[in-house]
Amino acid sequence: MTDAELLHYIVTGDPDETKDLFAQARNVRERYYGNAVYFRGLIEFTNYCKNDCFYCGIRAGNKRVERYRLSLERILQCCAMGDMLGYKTFVLQGGEDPFFTDERIVEIVTAVRAAYPDHAITLSIGEKDRGSYEKFFEAGANRYLLRHETANDAHYAKLHPVSMSLAYRKRCLFTLKDIGYQAGAGFMVGTPFQTPHTLLEDLRFLEELKPAMVGIGPFIPAADTPFSAEAQGDIEQTLRMVALSRILLPKALIPATTALGTISSRGRERGLMAGANVVMPNLSPKAARKLYALYDNKICTGDEAAECRLCMEGRIRSFGFVPDMRRGDAAV
Numbered sequence: 001m002t003d004a005e006l007l008h009y010i011v012t013g014d015p016d017e018t019k020d021l022f023a024q025a026r027n028v029r030e031r032y033y034g035n036a037v038y039f040r041g042l043i044e045f046t047n048y049c050k051n052d053c054f055y056c057g058i059r060a061g062n063k064r065v066e067r068y069r070l071s072l073e074r075i076l077q078c079c080a081m082g083d084m085l086g087y088k089t090f091v092l093q094g095g096e097d098p099f100f101t102d103e104r105i106v107e108i109v110t111a112v113r114a115a116y117p118d119h120a121i122t123l124s125i126g127e128k129d130r131g132s133y134e135k136f137f138e139a140g141a142n143r144y145l146l147r148h149e150t151a152n153d154a155h156y157a158k159l160h161p162v163s164m165s166l167a168y169r170k171r172c173l174f175t176l177k178d179i180g181y182q183a184g185a186g187f188m189v190g191t192p193f194q195t196p197h198t199l200l201e202d203l204r205f206l207e208e209l210k211p212a213m214v215g216i217g218p219f220i221p222a223a224d225t226p227f228s229a230e231a232q233g234d235i236e237q238t239l240r241m242v243a244l245s246r247i248l249l250p251k252a253l254i255p256a257t258t259a260l261g262t263i264s265s266r267g268r269e270r271g272l273m274a275g276a277n278v279v280m281p282n283l284s285p286k287a288a289r290k291l292y293a294l295y296d297n298k299i300c301t302g303d304e305a306a307e308c309r310l311c312m313e314g315r316i317r318s319f320g321f322v323p324d325m326r327r328g329d330a331a332v
């Protein structure tokens, strides 16, 4: 698609055009993945973070957050619960927590890998140097999620403190791919100062990086952050960005995100209808979920892992999709 065509779809409010766009995205998805929707078990193992991203509820500067860390034993218990429920992918996500040194992350990945030799292990723990990413990979991690957040330098600088840079974040993503990880990029829709042009740049960056995974969700304001009074992202525009990403990267694994489900009760199902093919129900202990508050009113914080698993399955089936508990690597 040309820039003009992409920009048109980024902003269109025309219901017929949108319907066609989503149908096209579903067709592309079906070509490689049929109606399957893969499950990933999400374990939010720390909400400590040394960074201060302006949008994020667990930023270092938010002194009102009650902080927690899961022990290795707790993490393994979450994995055991996930395994019992049929999950073949564990996503270990957290803030950039200095307590979790490379040695500690290697210890965790090694232990999960030893207990589950055939499962996929996904890390989502932010920016590291090449040596660290290599150690985690050697210990058994297969995938890494690191959203680029916005591919426009000036916009990036309005969402992050000066200590962070888009150039480094991009470099991390290329390094991860180079090491052999299935890498996941992505961005929020509706962050302050975002424009149709910055969204176009996000799509062009995805085309350049060709990540195995793409995470897209609406920006949702978080209390006690600099953006707490800003408007949340528009669901329709978020869905159009999911659809455009699917069309540009036909084989990508694209989650229907929790943030989509938070701004609309059928948001995740609509994400699947716009071309997404992954869901990430929560395996974190109940007490941790409320505290891992990246944004306000996050859903599924009161449910047990088994309830989330069943609830998602029902939602998926009700829209004509088929839950698939296999590992679900990216199509080649």
Ligand code: SAM
Pocket (backbone or CB within 6 Å): 055, 056, 057, 093, 094, 095, 096, 124, 125, 126, 127, 145, 146, 147, 149, 187, 188, 217, 218, 219, 220, 221, 222, 259, 294, 295
């Ligand atoms: N620390 C890791 C990292 O930076 O990649 C993983 C955790 S980070 C909190 C996970 C993602 O949450 C971010 O990439 C961001 O896109 C999303 N996020 C943070 N604050 C958000 C908000 N207010 N609304 C929607 N998504 C948000």
Ligand code: FES
Pocket (backbone or CB within 6 Å): 281, 282, 299, 300, 303, 307, 308, 309, 311, 312
């Ligand atoms: Fe958690 Fe529905 S996915 S309750």
